[in-house]
Amino acid sequence: MSERLVRFGIAMEASLLREFDDVVEARGGTRSEAFRDLARGAVIRSKIRRGAEAVATLTLVYDHHVRDLTERLTQLQHDLGSRVRSTLHIHLDHESCLEVIVMQGRADQLQAIADRIVALKGVKHGGIELYAGLDENQHHGHGPEAAVEHHHAAPAASVSAANTRRKPKKAPAETSGRKRKPAKIS
Numbered sequence: 001m002s003e004r005l006v007r008f009g010i011a012m013e014a015s016l017l018r019e020f021d022d023v024v025e026a027r028g029g030t031r032s033e034a035f036r037d038l039a040r041g042a043v044i045r046s047k048i049r050r051g052a053e054a055v056a057t058l059t060l061v062y063d064h065h066v067r068d069l070t071e072r073l074t075q076l077q078h079d080l081g082s083r084v085r086s087t088l089h090i091h092l093d094h095e096s097c098l099e100v101i102v103m104q105g106r107a108d109q110l111q112a113i114a115d116r117i118v119a120l121k122g123v124k125h126g127g128i129e130l131y132a133g134l135d136e137n138q139h140h141g142h143g144p145e146a147a148v149e150h151h152h153a154a155p156a157a158s159v160s161a162a163n164t165r166r167k168p169k170k171a172p173a174e175t176s177g178r179k180r181k182p183a184k185i186s
């Protein structure tokens with residue numbers, strides 16, 4: 001379901017446009033796609049600042065030998081309650097753990113809790129990636145039962161998803177569909 005595209009003119013310095021075209025060529029695609037991505041990025045950053053509903057991944061590398069750290073990380077995640085949608089934990093080596101925490105909730109609150117977690121002693125690396133472009137008109141709630149309508153191309157991975165409800169089976173033609181992307185035009 002792609003929206004109609006509107007054409008409009010943009011004025012900019014020729015030198016800036018040349019440099020931008022170099023960037024476009026390096027990443028592939030067209031000028032229009034590149035501008036749309038910039039616009040989407042600006043819109044999403046603005047929504048994040050205003051505390052819009054968002055999903056986020058927080059990636060941590062930490063030393064599990066540091067006293068109380070594992071317990072504090074677990075406690076912070078329990079405090080988040082249903083805002084933690086899934087976690088992935090890998091024992092990287094003798095001392096380091098990699099943890100990816102998938103969260104959903106108000107963007108500003110997710111950012112604040114991520115800042116607290118990353119600041120904990122023993123966390124060697126931490127970074128959050130936020131996405132606030134969720135379609136607010138889609139038929140899903142924002143409470144613990146929230147689940148954006150989507151299909152998996154393959155069986156779900158073995159990570160634990162806290163709030164996933166089993167849905168009735170659908171015909172193969174429907175379940176094989178991938179999530180739609182906006183149609184690309186140049």
Ligand code: NI
Nearest residue numbers: 090091096097
């Ligand atoms: Ni570990």
